[in-house]
Amino acid sequence: xxxxxxxxxxxxxxxxxxxxxxxxxxxxxxxxxxxxxxxxxxxxxxxxxxxxxxxxxxxxxxxxxxxxxxxxxxxxxxxxxxxxxxxxxxxxxxxxxxxxxxxxxxxxxxxxxxxxxxxxxxxxxxxxxxxxxxxxxxxxxxxxxxxxxxxxxxxxxxxxxxxxxxxxxxxxxxxxxxxxxxxxxxxxxxxxxxxxxxxxxxxxxxxxxxxxxxxxxxxxxxxxxxxxxxxxxxxxxx
Numbered sequence: 001x002x003x004x005x006x007x008x009x010x011x012x013x014x015x016x017x018x019x020x021x022x023x024x025x026x027x028x029x030x031x032x033x034x035x036x037x038x039x040x041x042x043x044x045x046x047x048x049x050x051x052x053x054x055x056x057x058x059x060x061x062x063x064x065x066x067x068x069x070x071x072x073x074x075x076x077x078x079x080x081x082x083x084x085x086x087x088x089x090x091x092x093x094x095x096x097x098x099x100x101x102x103x104x105x106x107x108x109x110x111x112x113x114x115x116x117x118x119x120x121x122x123x124x125x126x127x128x129x130x131x132x133x134x135x136x137x138x139x140x141x142x143x144x145x146x147x148x149x150x151x152x153x154x155x156x157x158x159x160x161x162x163x164x165x166x167x168x169x170x171x172x173x174x175x176x177x178x179x180x181x182x183x184x185x186x187x188x189x190x191x192x193x194x195x196x197x198x199x200x201x202x203x204x205x206x207x208x209x210x211x212x213x214x215x216x217x218x219x220x221x222x223x224x225x226x227x228x229x230x231x232x233x234x235x236x237x238x
Contacts, residue, residue, distance in 0.1 A: 001030050001031065001082075001083040001084065001102065002032075002033050002072065002075065002076035002081040002083070002084045002085070003021060003032055003033070003035065003085045003087055003098070004035050004037065004068075004072030004073065004084060004085065004086050004087070005034070005035070005036045005049075005054075005072075005086075005087050005088065005089040006037045006039055006065045006068030006072070006089055007036055007038055007041065007049065007090075008038075008039040008040065008041055008045070008062060008065075008068075008089075009041045009045060010041070010043075010089045011041070011043040011045050011048055013089065013090050013091045014045050014048055014052075014090075014091075015048040015051065015052045017088075017089060017090075017095070018036065018049055018054045019052050019053075020091075020095040020096075021087070021095045021098070022034070022052070022053055023095070024095050024096050024098060024099070027099065028098055028099055028102060029099060029102055029103060029106040030083070030102060030106055032098075033055060033079075033081070034053065034054040035054065035055045035056075035075060036049035036050075036056050037056075037057045037068040037071045038056060038057070038059065039062050039063055039064070039065070040058075040060060040061045040062035045089075046058055057071055057075055064179035065179060065180060065183075066179050066180065066181055067178040067179075067182075069086055069182055069183070070172050070173065070178075072084070072086075073162070073165070077162055077165075081162060082161060082162060082163070083105055083159060083160070083162065084159065084160060084162055085101065085102070085157075085159035085160075086156055086157065086158055086159075086183070088156050088157070091207070092156075092204050092205050092206065092207070093157045093202065093203070093204065093205075094202070094205070097115070097157075097200075100202070101113050101115060101157060101158075101202070102159055105161065109196070110197060111161045111164055111190075111195045112158070112160040112187075112195050112196065112197040112198075113158060113160065113199070113200055114150070114153075114155065114158050114197060114199045115152070115155045115156075115157030115158055115199070115200060116151045116152035116200065116201055116202060117135075117155055117201075117203065117204045118135070118136065118139065118152045119151045119152065119199055119200075119201050120201065121201030122202055122203065123201075123203050123204075124203070124204050124206070125204070125205045125206060126205065126207070127204070128206065131206070135153075135155075138154050138184075138225065138226070139153050139154075141153075141229055142187070142188070142191075142229070145188075145229055145233050148197070150187075150191075152199065153187055154183075155202065155204065157202050157204075158183075158187075160190070160195075164193075169189060169192070169238070170193060171238065172185070172186065174237075176237065177228075179221070179224050180221050180224040180225045181224050181225070181227060183225075184225055184226075184228045185228040185232070188228055188229060188232050189232070192232075
C-alpha cells in the first residue's frame with residue numbers, strides 16, 4: 001500500500017506523521033510505503049519528511065491538495081501498488097487506526113474505505129463549531145444526492161483499490177480538481193459507479209489555530225468541497 005500525505009508548509013508536523021506511521025507499519029495487515037507530496041512548500045517540509053524516512057515527491061509551485069494527492073496516486077500506479085490511502089500531513093489523523101482502515105480491503109469486503117469521525121466509535125477533538133455543523137451537513141447532502149448512508153464525506157482519511165480508477169467515469173486528471181474538489185469527487189464517483197464502500201470509525205484531532213490546524217479558508221474552500229456534489233448532480237461535470 002502507498003500511504004499518501006499531501007503537505008504544504010508542514011514543517012514541525014510532517015516528521016511526526018511519518019515517524020508515527022513507521023512505528024505502526026510492522027503491525028499493519030499489508031506492506032506500506034509512505035509518500036509525502038510536498039506541494040511547493042517554502043519551509044523545510046520536504047527535508048523533514050525525507051529525514052523521517054518517507055518517499056518525497058515535490059511540486060515546484062503550490063498547486064493544491066487535490067493535485068498533491070493525484071501526484072501520489074500517479075506514483076503509486078507507476079510503482080505497481082494495488083492500494084492507496086490518504087492521511088493528513090498536519091498530524092490530524094491517528095496512524096494507529098490505519099489497521100482498522102485497511103482491514104475491509106485486505107479481507108475483500110470493500111474496494112473503498114472511508115474514515116468517519118461521526119459514526120459510533122469515531123471521535124473528534126477541539127473541532128470548531130462551524131466545522132462540526134458543515135461536516136455533518138455535507139454528509140447529509142451526500143445521502144440526499146446519492147442515497148448513500150454516508151456519515152462523513154469530508155474526512156481525509158480513506159483507502160481504496162487503485163483498480164477503481166480504471167473506470168473511465170472516475171477521471172481524477174482534470175484541472176478543476178486541483179484543490180479541495182478531488183477528494184469529494186472521488187467519493188461521489190465511487191458511490192455513483194457502485195464501488196463497494198464501507199465506513200470505519202476514526203479520530204480527527206484539530207490543533208489550535210496558532211498551530212495552524214487548517215489551510216482552508218471559509219466560504220471559498222467550502223465551496224470547493226461542495227461544488228463536485230452540485231456539478232456532478234447537475235451533470236455539468238463528469
